[in-house]
Amino acid sequence: MKTRIYIDGYNLYYGCLKGSSFKWLDVLSLFESRVLPSVTALVGGHRLTPVLDPLAVKFFTAPILERVAKADDSVQCQERYHAALNKHQSGRLEIIKGYYSL
Secondary structure, three states, rough: OEEEEEEEEEHHHHHOOOOOOOOOOHHHHHHHHHHHOOOOOEOOEEEOEEEEEEEEEEEEEEOHHHHHHHOOHHHHHHHHHHHHHHHHHOOOEEEEEEOOOO
16 A cells, blocks of 8 residues: 655644654654554455555655744754754655745
8 A cells, every 4th residue: 555644844843842852753763663554454355554655755844944943053953853864764755845934
């Protein structure tokens, strides 16, 4: 069963990660080890399991604006996180950058 994963970076951070110790979450590993194994479907008596194609994970985000950042290092931390995701999950995860609106 071909599967795609769409992640809203803003809601992931503010809804789950802010204030936690998981700010360097490997989102692809989370889905592969915890979420996808719990998803199954039966079609014609056959059990289907999710399969991720290359670049099936889309991470939507927007660069933090320095003038509204809560901490002095927010912009740099976000850039390092995105760079780490790109390097660690190269070819498997696509970061799609939009813009931050006040």
